[in-house]
Amino acid sequence: MAALVLGLVLFLGVHSTRIVAEGWRTSRMESFGEKEYKLLYSLISLGGFALVVWGYGLARQDPVVLWNPPPVWMRHVVSLAMLPSFVLLVAAYVPRNEIKAKLRHPMILGVKVWALAHLVVNNTLADVVLFGSFLLWAVLDFWSVRRRERTLATRITGERSRTVIAVGVGVAAWAVFAFWAHRVLIGVSPLGV
Template structure:
């Protein structure tokens, strides 16, 4: 569990600099330059991600059960929520989509929905630590991002039907690949039981 926690501290810590230390981030970029700062940020994030993957894998070998196994229906709820999360992720990148125009930071909300889905469908301490940490981070990061938007009086361009449709199609296709095949290959669990 220590490896998982260390990975979360590194990964989410690096991704929380704008939440808790925006001034420090700006001064570091000014003093060392944007590319070196992003290089260190990337290395810390990658190291954290590797530790999260290894730590979660180790914790799954000797699971500490926190509550009874959720009902099978929770798998269906989680699948629906992760579908929403997979649509929110490309909404951060597909140009001129209505989802981003309305939500402003859809990727963060996608992480939030993904974390909730996994908390509903899982019952071990490692799940609670991993997905609970991502849920807390997503709430704090979304609040900080919206505050920055207000301070900068940021206006998001309106979306188009084409941009929105492309976002939904990309999200659904990637979700289907992940739900029906890749989750089992990478995580060792088939979320839909297929």
């Protein structure tokens, strides 16, 4: 569990600098240089992510069960809930789509859906630590970014064709993950296939 917690501290810590230390982040960028700061940020993020994956895998080998597992049908409900999460994630990267124009930060909302959905169907301490940490981070990050944007008067518009691309790629990515990749990467088939 220590590796999981350390990984979360590193990964979510660097992703939280704008939440808790905007001025510090700005001064570090100025003193290091933007490219150097982003390189260090990326290296810490990758190291933290690797520790999260490794630590979660270790914790799953000797799980601390907190409550009875939910019924099997809940996995199907959560799998369906993951569909908008994938679309939101993709929409964050497709320029000028209507989802991003409307929601402004679809990735953060996608992380919220992902974390909450996984909290519903998982019942171990490692699950609560992992998904609960990401959910808390996403809530705080969304609050922080909305607070920063209050001073901005920019309006983003989206294009229908870009939205169709975001939705199509999101649905395809969800299907690949739901029917194949989740089982291969995580060892659990969310749809029982």
